[in-house]
Amino acid sequence: MDLVIGIGKVLWTLFQVIVLFNILIVVHELGHYWAAKWRGLKVEKFQIWFGKPIWKKKIKDVQWGLGWIPMGGFVALPQMAPMEMLEGKNDEEDSLPPITPKDKIIVAFAGPLFSFGLAFVFALLVWGFGKPVREQLQSTVVGSVVPGMPAELAGVLPGDQILKIDGIKVQNFAGMVDSVLERIIYSEGEEIVLLIKRQGINEPLEIRCGFNREERPAHERQDFRRIGVAPISEAIVDIIISNSPAEKAGLKRGDKILQANGQTLFGREMLSFMIQKMGDDIKPIELLILRGEEKIKVLIVPEVPIQPEENPAMLGLQWQLPPMTIESPGPNPFTQIWNGATAIFRTLSALMPWNDADVSVSQMSSAVGIGKYYYETLSDPVYGWRFAFVLSVLINVNLGMLNLLPLPVLDGGHIVMALYEWIFKSPLNIKLIEMLQFGCALLLISFMVYVTWFDVRDLSSESENPKPIVFSP
Structure with a gap:
């Protein structure tokens, strides 16, 4: 009976993950759909997930469908730039009137706008129901220092309070923005400068610290910078x-x-x-x-x-x-959105070749990784949905911002092409658009496969059960 209950809990959690994950996609695509209807565009398809549909139904000239590749979704709009590689061949045989660049921009921007709107809804839920926090992570006091790691070699001691890292004030030990771990990960150069307050000493101390980063083969997820400090814990x-x-x-x-x-x-x-x-x-x-x-x-x-x-x-x-408490009310919704956007902007900035931070694309997550995070949060019987609300704020802001990148297959690419048409009174050459879209679609699919590989490896490694510890009688 216990086995049946356990399987039931797993299936119920997976069902919640699938529902929540697809809400993010549906709301984003509804933004495009409703904006297209408002501006009088022809809507041919509305499909969740990519690939050939495993289910489809035509309702009032719109084909609604579910693809077989569980990533993203799309609204097929023949009057926008063609997207046949991802959306399939356009079945519209009759010629359609051209639309203005303004309409293209409105329809393209509506998807990210709806994602930001859904992020705000989740932020309101976090604000109203409260945010789960671990008390130990709200402090910047060092709980322990790993022997032989750069922090110990530089003179950091348990009980030291970290005030600043590389001149930036830190708010807590682990968090999306301006935390101890975040500032270490995104640090640049060969040294990390810590400003600490030590018990018994009035003036803050400046400690220059190196970092460790494990060298791993290309097929493994690359390591972050580490200095060897952990938060306080009872x-x-x-x-x-x-x-x-x-x-x-x-x-x-x-x-x-x-x-x-x-x-x-x-x-x-x-x-x-x-x-x-x-x-x-x-x-x-x-x-x-x-x-x-x-x-x-x-x-x-x-x-x-x-x-x-x-x-x-x-x-x-x-x-x-470590004890968990509820921060009630939760953070201001606008603060949550801003912190999410800041975290994503810093991640993208750290990935740029001119940035000296040791951040790799392999450290990002695919749909598999996001699903895993949702599963872990929703498995918590007490704080699960509160954790899921917090995670959904970040994911929706992420979805909105990444779709605004100026790549031809993304909403940002459609906006850039529409601006070009508006300024120069002529659209880009269709052959050029198709070449750009093919190249960017190939790049995007390669990226999704690449990060999915690491997420799947993580799942397989976590499935290994450690041997029990046994002492001699």
């Missing part, structure tokens, strides 16, 4: 593995570890790093634990588990997930 015990050092030392679920060998734990990872630094010379660790209202000291000796064999010495426990 070390509260959740699960204790049988026969582990934690069990032998008498630790209990709910215990909060405050200190290790007299050092305050700003982040739970500090314990793992402390054991890592011991190497083969394993020594006992004195823990100060808060159990209820009582503070107690416990001596614990890390051990190497017998399974998996490659695992290092550890305590044999799992931590409680």
